[in-house]
Amino acid sequence: MAFGKVDTNGLMSAPNTDILPGRVGNLTAEQQHALDEFKDLIKAEGIFVPERHDDHYILRFLRARKFHIPNTHKMFVDCENWRKELQVDTLIDTFVFEEEEAVRNCYPRYYHNIDKAGRPIYIEHVGVIDIKTLFKVTDEERMTKQHVLSYEKLIRDRMPACSKLADRHIEQCCTILDLKGVSLRQFANAFGFIKRTSAIAQNYYPEMMGKMYVINAPMMFTSVWGMVKPLLDEVTVKKIVILGSNYQSTLLQDIDAANLPKVIGGTCECAGGCQTGEPGPWKDPRYMNTVA
Template identity: 40%
Template sequence: KWRSEFGADTIMEDFEFEEKDEVLKYYPQGHHGVDKDGRPVYIERLGQVDCNKLLQVTSVERYLKYHVREFERTFTEKLPACSIAAKKHIDQSTTILDVQGVGLKSMNKAARDLLQKLQKIDGDNYPEVYCFIYSTIGMVDAVNRILQETVSLNRMFIINAGSGFRLLWNTVKSFLDPKTTSKIHVLGNKYQSKLLEIIDASELPDFLGGTCTCADKGGCMLSDKGPWNDPEILKV
């Protein structure tokens, strides 16, 4: 019923998000390349989120549609393209969550409303949540979103985690299933070598220790780099 009412089945054809580049300035997030096993890599730079400016360039309703459209595109285009490129079934992701600068932030009512609606959509309609972690109001919420991850997540790296985040995580993880916590690696600011163990430098943005800049695409967080944009893959 929800899919029909929201238009999820046709949202990729029906909805254009012209303000995407502006939105990504204030909420840097998206897929970029694949890991060494061929899984798509999803990156969020939570410390750079500015929810007030975000909601000046888009509306809550339009952002919700964009959020759902990206879910649909992941399941219908990105994972299948990764499977073709890797010549094996790919149904999991690697996520990098940069929490540098994340702390308790003041948010207006509209920003809180956006976060609540995103979480409701995810919890009610995407229980198999693939890789999105939406958190803009501090460390507790970042952990809450992490805990919504399911078996579709292969592994997550939380980087630039300060002592406060580490303390919170160590407290929370004692209550979690070890199968869940084994997927999540909380790292400080010396994370580069760990990421390069699982992601080739050419697939990793330079700001994370790789060599990719996507200079011709406006930067790595705007490029949507991956097999899903390869003309040869799209022919298959």
């Protein structure tokens, strides 16, 4: 299976200056001190979990709170408490989402290959979401668990596969939200659920969005964006690009056509459909960990 080009720009053997600030390998003295201090703090409190809490993981929380130790500590502890309450660490082994196919039919969302920076591409076709049918075939609790499970598989399986392919640490995604066919009424119906899933991403999986393209955005999206924007932090807002129907050339600057489904301007036509195939390095034995 081909994954298209990874735009290395010298990053295959990158010096510190090629690593984004605030990451392992490119920390200021103050940031390194904050990382060391925070690790000592959570170890002393007995909440440090070596299997999950490597420096990459901890730095995501520190960056999300601008390396402010008290604010990072609150966010981190809140996340650990939430994980215990939801029993996140056992979801992969215990939770089975039998209604996956039925849910895909009314809420299409999937991972599909990688962008030129080596990041997994996540796609949602928001314009065809049927929220009423969605909650006839499942319920909010199960959808939340499936949403969380998707993040856990991203961290445990997809990201490591992408990192192995790129020969450097990959910890963020490129997201595409397709609004083709969306209506204001439809968005209003789905707004509560979107708000809750957005909160999970920001509070418990921070700093995982590298770029987001909102494509086929209708004129009325300006007012909707005014509702969504306050839910997001300023760093996240800067990563979001709003595009109308003429979006293909912009997408192709960051994503090879072969890695984009044909339905949104690429050339990929997976056997059985792109949203069920979910191609990527996580499906290649050379790079995969445990994801099926």
